[in-house]
Amino acid sequence: MTSLPRPVPVPDDASAGFWAAAAEHVLALAKCSRCEAISHPPDVVCPHCRSTRPGFVFTPVDGRGTIRSWTIMRQSFLPGFDGEVPFVLVDVELSAHPDIRLIGRLVDGAEAPIRLGAEVRPAFEDIGQGYSVPAFALEQPR
Amino acid sequence: MTGRFEASNQVAVAGYAQSPVTRHSDQTLGALAMETARSAIEDAGLVVGDVDGFVTSSLFPTAGAHSAEDGVSVVSANWLAGHLGVNPRYAAGFQGFGQIPGAVSLAVNAVASGAAKYVLVHRALHNPRGRYHENPIEEAPGSQQWTVPQGYFGPLAMIALAYNEYVQRYGASREAMAAVVSEARKNGARIPWSYWHAKPLPASEYLDAPMINDPICRYDCDIPVDGVAAFLFTSAERARDLPHQPVYVAGYATGAPMRHRLPLHWPLDDIMEVASETTRRLWERSGVQPREVDLPQVYDGFSPFVYFWMEALGLCPAGEAHRMVLDGGIDSDRAGAVPVLSGGGALGNGRMHGVPQMLECYLQLAGRAGERQRAKASIGLACHSSPHFGGAVVYASEPF
Numbered sequence: 001m002t003s004l005p006r007p008v009p010v011p012d013d014a015s016a017g018f019w020a021a022a023a024e025h026v027l028a029l030a031k032c033s034r035c036e037a038i039s040h041p042p043d044v045v046c047p048h049c050r051s052t053r054p055g056f057v058f059t060p061v062d063g064r065g066t067i068r069s070w071t072i073m074r075q076s077f078l079p080g081f082d083g084e085v086p087f088v089l090v091d092v093e094l095s096a097h098p099d100i101r102l103i104g105r106l107v108d109g110a111e112a113p114i115r116l117g118a119e120v121r122p123a124f125e126d127i128g129q130g131y132s133v134p135a136f137a138l139e140q141p142r
Numbered sequence: 143m144t145g146r147f148e149a150s151n152q153v154a155v156a157g158y159a160q161s162p163v164t165r166h167s168d169q170t171l172g173a174l175a176m177e178t179a180r181s182a183i184e185d186a187g188l189v190v191g192d193v194d195g196f197v198t199s200s201l202f203p204t205a206g207a208h209s210a211e212d213g214v215s216v217v218s219a220n221w222l223a224g225h226l227g228v229n230p231r232y233a234a235g236f237q238g239f240g241q242i243p244g245a246v247s248l249a250v251n252a253v254a255s256g257a258a259k260y261v262l263v264h265r266a267l268h269n270p271r272g273r274y275h276e277n278p279i280e281e282a283p284g285s286q287q288w289t290v291p292q293g294y295f296g297p298l299a300m301i302a303l304a305y306n307e308y309v310q311r312y313g314a315s316r317e318a319m320a321a322v323v324s325e326a327r328k329n330g331a332r333i334p335w336s337y338w339h340a341k342p343l344p345a346s347e348y349l350d351a352p353m354i355n356d357p358i359c360r361y362d363c364d365i366p367v368d369g370v371a372a373f374l375f376t377s378a379e380r381a382r383d384l385p386h387q388p389v390y391v392a393g394y395a396t397g398a399p400m401r402h403r404l405p406l407h408w409p410l411d412d413i414m415e416v417a418s419e420t421t422r423r424l425w426e427r428s429g430v431q432p433r434e435v436d437l438p439q440v441y442d443g444f445s446p447f448v449y450f451w452m453e454a455l456g457l458c459p460a461g462e463a464h465r466m467v468l469d470g471g472i473d474s475d476r477a478g479a480v481p482v483l484s485g486g487g488a489l490g491n492g493r494m495h496g497v498p499q500m501l502e503c504y505l506q507l508a509g510r511a512g513e514r515q516r517a518k519a520s521i522g523l524a525c526h527s528s529p530h531f532g533g534a535v536v537y538a539s540e541p542f
């Protein structure tokens with residue numbers, strides 16, 4: 001029995017810069033060309049200045065942050081994850097952009113010591129077909 | 143714009159019907175909806191030809207790859223009217239979330255404005271064959287690309303993140319949630335049409351259940367069912383000439399716009415911030431103070447919503463709902479408790495969306511709850527969905 005692959009993103013005009021940067025293991029988020037605020041995911045309008053022509057440019061950001069919540073996925077309704085469970089998804093607040101929250105896999109695994117407020121840094125999962133998905137890794141305690 | 147709803151207490155519920163709630167009905171959903179509609183109209187002392195308004199929300203709540211077919215997996219207002227042989231003056235479907243408060247608001251507005259005299263609100267829920275949320279997608283286009291490649295998908299993961307944020311911040315225990323779920327099942331077990339009739343859930347069974355997406359286990363989610371409910375709305379004046387004691391709609395409120403986030407990402411602070419606006423408007427529009435509500439019915443399609451609604455309604459301070467539950471504060475059999483799940487909710491009836499909450503308000507305030515009738519029930523409040531996303535309706539046994 002061959003296992004199905006994980007779903008891959010389908011980059012479009014509004015997201016191509018994000019996935020191109022991720023493929024290079026760089027976290028780049030949408031920056032409004034009117035007010036220069038960062039938002040994610042890129043919306044139809046800029047959520048900060050409400051410009052209807054935000055001209056978003058994907059800009060590398062400091063992807064370090066803190067864990068605001070997490071869940072251990074012991075079952076997935078998606079194809080391609082049966083061999084991956086259990087895995088941890090973390091809800092991360094970016095330290096440099098506290099109004100942005102990202103969700104990604106914690107690459108340290110389901111047994112890792114997770115706690116609220118734990119510090120994480122960006123990591124990337126290479127899922128094939130040239131795609132890398134932003135994820136997170138626990139910072140080593142200093 | 144501030145102030146009380148101008149049509150407060152001018153529209154009333156005059157009758158109802160509720161089908162049996164089953165895993166899979168032996169009838170097609172549309173047929174079940176027609177029978178339920180006819181029963182509700184008869185219950186209100188009317189005939190089908192009297193009904194000139196039909197309102198529903200026909201959302202089919204699944205993340206799975208099931209198609210929605212009118213009359214089979216959903217039942218729209220016009221489908222029902224047409225099959226009953228009525229050409230209604232007013233037919234509408236509520237498109238947002240908080241489908242029950244949303245549909246009730248359309249019906250109330252239609253009656254208050256004179257668009258229709260007798261409006262039937264129905265809700266028909268279908269449980270498709272096969273895994274409910276299973277989705278065989280291989281590619282994630284559009285908004286899905288931001289979360290699906292990571293493996294974040296479906297309502298269980300969605301509620302798990304919000305709930306774990308609550309658990310970690312406030313130290314809520316699994317024992318407290320076991321008490322919530324057993325309370326819903328205890329009350330649902332007393333309801334003849336409930337899927338869980340005569341099947342209470344011991345707290346120990348909840349505690350033994352394996353996690354699906356921590357801290358969510360199967361008992362934290364309502365079970366998908368086939369079932370239909372219908373309610374007949376008319377003016378307060380006309381309702382007083384009908385057989386049953388009217389139950390008046392004092393006011394309603396639905397959720398406010400939320401911050402832009404990842405798909406299905408509901409940070410706890412986002413939920414509670416908008417929730418406080420939902421409830422602020424509810425008190426203002428209904429003219430009711432929180433302490434006057436003797437029958438709040440919170441929504442519990444996912445068990446953590448019980449905490450979120452309790453706190454949003456001001457039944458306890460933020461972060462304290464789990465302690466109130468452990469102290470017996472929501473036990474419907476305990477004097478002085480706030481019976482927030484006395485109607486069994488979604489966990490105690492099956493996935494009937496906000497119907498159990500609305501039905502409990504109606505039955506208790508109309509004095510029609512039979513053996514379950516509570517001594518004091520004058521102001522009811524029926525919630526649906528998450529407090530930031532859905533809405534609530536305040537009902538009154540007497541106009542004020």
Ligand SMILES: [Zn+2]
Binds near residue numbers: 034036046047050
């Ligand atoms: Zn901007």
